[in-house]
Amino acid sequence: MAVLSSVAEFMAEEDWEEFCERLEQYFLANNIKDTETEKRRRAMFLSVIGGKTYESLKTLLAPQKPTENTYEELWQVLQDHLSPKPVVIAERYRFWTVRQKAGQSVSQYLAELRRLAEKCQFGNFLNDALRDMFVIGLLDTAVQKKITQRNTIDLK
Known part of the structure; x- marks a missing residue:
């Protein structure tokens, strides 16, 4: 073969x-x-x-x-x-403290959040956690403000 x-x-x-x-x-x-x-x-x-x-x-x-x-x-x-088993609290700390970096595109920032979330064991809360952290960590405060004024926000 x-x-x-x-x-x-x-x-x-x-x-x-x-x-x-x-x-x-x-x-x-x-x-x-x-x-x-x-x-x-x-x-x-x-x-x-x-x-x-x-x-x-x-x-x-x-x-x-x-x-x-x-x-x-x-x-x-x-x-x-x-690749030892991750310590969930440490992984979540990394996730919840990351912010968009200068020069980092919105899609790159979202990809970084998705990568960090892999070991956080969010389960059914994953999409909400990604959405919330995406908004919280955005560099552009004007966009942040517009997003947070909506009643329903979807990560898409």
Whole structure:
């Protein structure tokens, strides 16, 4: 079977979860299923995590070798190490204190709010939180004033 595309090596400055999402899509595109090709998934995973990450993984697993673990076990070890569970109160603090920066477009500001909200666990309150923080953090106070004079405000 021909391999479709490739996955760039993970770099330490990258977001671990985004890298894993891309890797899962690579596995899907190449029909590399969980149980059928466990050794192949593990080999590909170990090949693309990068030298520094591989070194960290070896240290975290010592005295075991990475090849003595399943793909899922390896992934979980790195997930716990590189992307620990967020502290919700800290994530919400970042969300509630962000403001539009000088030179930042309205769409860039909204995208930043959406990114920050991902780990806040707002649930059904997400759209209201985004709308409220969008208005609160706008640099243009004239626009802020116009928006807050409306009875109903929708993020759209």
